Amino acid sequence: MPLPGPIDPPARLLMGPGPITxxxxxxxxxxxxxxxxxxxxxxxxxxxxxxxxxxVFETANPQTLLIDSTARGAIEAALVSIVSPGDRVLVPIMGRFGHLLAEIAGRSGAEVHTLDVPWGRVAEIDAIAAAMERVRPRVLAMVHGDTSTTMMQPFEGLRELCDRFDCLLYADVTATLGGNPFPVDGWGVDAATAGLQKCLGGPSGSAPATFSPRAVEAIEARRSIEAGIRVEGDPVAAAPIRSNYFDLAMIFDYWGPRRLNHHTEATTMLYGAHECARLVLDQGLAAYQERHALHGAAMLAGVEGLGLEVYGDRAHKMANIVGVVIPEGVDGEAVRGALLEEWGIEIGTSFGPLAGRVWRIGTMGYNARRDAVLTTLAALEAVLRAQGHAVPTVGGVEAAGECYVNAGDGSPA
Amino acid sequence: MPLPGPIDPPARLLMGPGPITxxxxxxxxxxxxxxxxxxxxxxxxxxxxxxxxxxVFETANPQTLLIDSTARGAIEAALVSIVSPGDRVLVPIMGRFGHLLAEIAGRSGAEVHTLDVPWGRVAEIDAIAAAMERVRPRVLAMVHGDTSTTMMQPFEGLRELCDRFDCLLYADVTATLGGNPFPVDGWGVDAATAGLQKCLGGPSGSAPATFSPRAVEAIEARRSIEAGIRVEGDPVAAAPIRSNYFDLAMIFDYWGPRRLNHHTEATTMLYGAHECARLVLDQGLAAYQERHALHGAAMLAGVEGLGLEVYGDRAHKMANIVGVVIPEGVDGEAVRGALLEEWGIEIGTSFGPLAGRVWRIGTMGYNARRDAVLTTLAALEAVLRAQGHAVPTVGGVEAAGECYVNAGDGSPA
Structure with missing residues (x-):
């Protein structure tokens, strides 16, 4: 083949569920x-x-670091390092990524029990308590915000529940961290893993993660050191962690004062992760989250201003993404295609039972911005009209603009 | 804490075993x-x-792709996806990274057998044949170039051996790909994994890999699709691959025409991997390898010109790295420290039995350059002299320069 040209991507405004611009x-x-x-x-x-x-995680955990993989790999690192084969793990499932936690826990050798929540809803604390009573899990593994449904699971009360059953609490915060409150210590979470490509405004490929002393203790109990660099007196675990790459005990040593060689840190991704967190803390975590709340609210108002129905339980919606029910008679993929090809704007479809039924529009990280929200709404309006679907003229843009005015953030659009 | 400043690394010339500049x-x-x-x-x-x-791999394998991890993760992806628990795996060990293969195979559930080769040597084909006769492995897993010793294992004849025992051949080419010949199809290799941070001139964090139809068949037999995106008729494996993130059957689907969602591709690393390969093929693979041979030879000549002893079996040295025996009475770490602090030049130490005994100096990727070689030799000479070790004046620079003249590449230094 002729040598391909250099990397030269087309201009895109990425307003889907992530990765975003x-x-x-x-x-x-x-x-x-x-x-x-x-x-x-x-x-x-x-x-x-x-x-x-x-x-960013609002924690004092010494073991706060990056996993050199996408967010999915960090989920695996947490579960394969904490869960010994045969351990019971309880996974409430409210969307696609709950299924993913269950599957990763299963591959780690866990006896997986699920609590199935209808898509578009979150798990009730009483239902979780009843399931814990029944299952007596070693780990409760939950998705905080499941982008497949846009639902955000409340974590208040889970620590008390976990304490009652002597259970570790794991949270997948890939889609929520930075854009929604998630105080790791305040909520007593033992392990949380994220990614850069959502609210943190970076590319996929490095995954921030944090582990409580309780989680670290569980991991340390399974520690082993590889033969190539083991020295006299190093412990050899009876049942070592099944993965070498995702062995958190070794990753802790790599990040710790011993700096014991493990993988070769992905330096460029490290630089990116450094800047992502700097941007959050430079604005201030609370202000950064409020920004996501504002632009998320504006997008939601705009979608409704266009006469579109919002998907799922509004009381538990993530700030940074909105599910939009594709109106009767509209070809959802044709709309997405026109937005991408004519406007350079990407919005998302969904998975499984919601595929072809729901669009997902994100407002996060760099794209939690007024111009990005207004542009997307104007484009959506034009594309819907071009597809023969009647929508109120500038109804979306105006409704979003009103949101900004009410927030004291600028003049009407 | 006050907010740390932006990323602003000091100027460095990375002449160690990788990552390099x-x-x-x-x-x-x-x-x-x-x-x-x-x-x-x-x-x-x-x-x-x-x-x-x-x-770059000199292969027609359809399944040639990137693993979203460092090189170590790609080794795990290959082994955990190919090796079923209980399978026998034979690992000749000639340095630290052979130990790593053995350990990763072990964690994947393999019954691991090793063939221990003295450090500084490579495995003899007859010894491998005898071990295969004894072990009857399902997989022969070998490091091609082990940077811990600078030795490069010959692969000629291994395919015939593997065919005789119906065995799959895996190669870790992290440290050699691009800078040394490794024709995957020509040598009948079933699976090979690499990294960007050595001869390919990129940062760590993405790992090129290739799998023969024979390897793909072994992996496909273990295929399963996660519940969250499984549809009617999708197969459910009896013994699924233990890892989700490193499940090559799913990664094949993600890269294949179905584009079935798995991880979120690390786009920035993808861009980098694209450019790394473009640079190799733009120069031409053979010319790229010859460049590594030339600058590697110049560095070796320069090191000898300084009166230093080269470590290991010269006949099997990797082109892109040289091991240097630290002379009696010289504090190896003091020399490395002075090179870094005063000259901004990094050279490597080694592991295990070679720690403190051998320096490792790389000439690869972007730093397979005349000016990088000459600068490093001049700095090493000055630092050795400052440490009280007598060395021939400009002996290193001159010897390297002669190499370039003999190669018709420039005037004497």
């Missing part, structure tokens, strides 16, 4: 040159990343 | 903005990456 400041940080794995500067940046993500 | 063209490619996971441009770049790496 990366913040240019993150891409700039990622263009910095590499240093060696044991360079003092590398050690400094890794330590800064740990401290930065303690801020 | 990234090619600025790769970093520029990685600064491009993201597109959506199902954008036509994304599909195009993924298809181009597959074809580009077929060129």
């Amino acid at each position: 990366a913040d240019p400041r993150v891409l700039r940080a990622m263009s910095a040159q590499l240093v060696g794995q044991y360079d003092p500067y590398m050690t400094q940046v890794m330590a800064e990343v740990q401290e930065l993500y303690r801020g | 990234a090619d600025p063209r790769v970093l520029r490619a990685m600064s491009a903005q993201l597109v959506g996971q199902y954008d036509p441009y994304m599909t195009q770049v993924m298809a181009e990456v597959q074809e580009l790496y077929r060129g």
Whole structure:
């Protein structure tokens, strides 16, 4: 074949469920040159990343670090390192990513029990309590915000429940961290894993994660050190963690003062993760979350202003994404195609029972911005009309604009 | 804590065993903005990456793709997807990374048998044959170039051996791909995995990999599709692959025409991997390898010109790295420290039995360059002298320069 040309992507406004348009400041940080794995500067940046993500996760956990994979890999790192084969794991499932937790726990050898919640709803604490009473799980694994349905699971009360059953609490916060409150210590979460490509405004490929002392204890009990670098006196676990790459005990050593060689840290992704967290904390975590609440509310108002129905339980919607019921007679994929091809705007479809029934429109990270919201609504209106679906003229843009005015954030659109 | 400043690394010339200084063209490619996971441009770049790496691996394997992890993760993806628990795996060990293969195979549930080779040597084909006769492995897993010792294992004859025992052949080519010949189809290799951070001139965090039809068949037999996106008629494996993230059957589907959602591709790393391969094939694979041979030879000559002893079996040395025996009375870490602090140059130490005994100096990817070689030799000479070790004046630089003259590549230094 002739040599392909250099990377030169078309202009896109990514308003789907993520990945979204990366913040240019993150891409700039990622263009910095590499240093060696044991360079003092590398050690400094890794330590800064740990401290930065303690801020983002609202935790004092010493074991706060990055997993060198996409968000999915970090879920696996948490579960395969904590769950011993045969352990019971309870997974409430309210969408696609609950299924994913169940599947990853299952592959880790867990005896998986699920609590099935109708899509578009969240799990009730009483139902979780009843399931825990029945299952007596070692780990309660929950998705915080499931982008497949846009629902966000309340975590209040889960710690008390877990304490009652001596159970560890794991949360997948990939889609919510930064854009919605998730105080790890405040809610007593033992392990939480995320990704950069949603509210944090970076590309996929590095996954922030944090582990409580309770989780660390469970992981340390399964520690082993690989033969190639083991020295006299190092422990050899009876039942080592099944994965080497996702062995958190070894990853803790790599990030810890021993700096024991494990993988070769993905330096460019590390730089990106560093900048993502800096942007959050520079604005201030609360302000960063409020920004997501504002632009999410504006998008929701705009969608309703266009006469479209919002999917799911409004009381438990994530701030950074809205599900839109595709109106009767409208070809959802044709609308998505026209938005992409004519306007350069991407919105999402959904999975499983919601495929072809619901669009998902995100307002997160770099794209939690007024211009991005208004542009998307104007484009959606035009495309719906072109597809023969009657919509109120500038109804979406006006409704969103009103939201901004009410928030004291600018003049009407 | 006060907010840390932005990423701003010190200037470094990374002449260790890798990661090495990234090619600025790769970093520029990685600064491009993201597109959506199902954008036509994304599909195009993924298809181009597959074809580009077929060129780099010298293979026609349809299943040539990236694993979203560092090189270590790709080793795990290959082994955990191919090896069923209880399978016998034979691992010749000639250095630290052989131990790593054995450990990853073990964690994947394999019955691991090793063939221990003295460090600084490679495995003899007769010894491998005898071990295969004894073990009857399902998989022969070998490191091609083990940076811990700088040794490169010959692969000629291994295919015939594997055919005789109906065995799959896996190779870890992390440290050699691009800088040393490794014709996957020519040598009949069933699975090979690499990384970007050595001869390919990129950062760690994405791992090119290729799988023969024979390997794909073994993997497909273990296929399962996760519940969240499973549809009627999809198969459910009796003994699914233990990892979800590294389940190659699902990763094949993600890269294949079905584009079935798995992880969220690390787009920025994808862009980088694309450019790495483009740089190799733009120069031409043979010329790219010859460049590594030339600068590797120059560094070796330079090291000897300084009166230093080269470590290991010269006949089987990797082109892109040289092991240097730390002279009696010289503090190896003090030399490395002075090189880094005073000259901004990083060279490597080694592991296990070679820690403190051997330096490792790389000449690969972007740093397979005359100026990088000469600068490193000049700095090493000055630092050794400053540490009280007598070395011939400009002996290293001159010897390397002679190498370039003999190769018709420039005037004497």
